[in-house]
Amino acid sequence: MNRPEDRPADEKAQPSWQRTPCPQWCARVHEEGDHPEDRYHQSEPTFFPAIVSTHATTPIMDSFEGIDMLARVCQYVDDVVAWVAIEPAERREPRLVLTVESAQLLERGLAAQLARHSES
Numbered sequence: 001m002n003r004p005e006d007r008p009a010d011e012k013a014q015p016s017w018q019r020t021p022c023p024q025w026c027a028r029v030h031e032e033g034d035h036p037e038d039r040y041h042q043s044e045p046t047f048f049p050a051i052v053s054t055h056a057t058t059p060i061m062d063s064f065e066g067i068d069m070l071a072r073v074c075q076y077v078d079d080v081v082a083w084v085a086i087e088p089a090e091r092r093e094p095r096l097v098l099t100v101e102s103a104q105l106l107e108r109g110l111a112a113q114l115a116r117h118s119e120s
């Protein structure tokens, strides 16, 4: 018998609630019993170390905390909008959620800031 988990990823069976195939970037395994809130596509995360501050302190460095962050693309299965989530790997906050267009603006803005920084 050919079980779904034995098949290559591109031939895996879709659950009955999933009406369209996964986008190419989706790395999430979808199951028939997934809760409706868990029915979303998700890319492989990109991990990076960061320093976050979750509350205002003076000086600001007093609230700095080093954590592992990740960025990934998410899209609910019946939605046309994809989101880019930047969030801690091990907890829920602080979280930044951007549309793909906003993430592209951020990408260009960061590149410009870093280019200015390397000029100095």
Ligand SMILES: [Zn+2]
Residues within 6 Å of the ligand: 021, 022, 023, 026, 027, 028, 030, 040, 041, 042
């Ligand atoms: Zn998917």
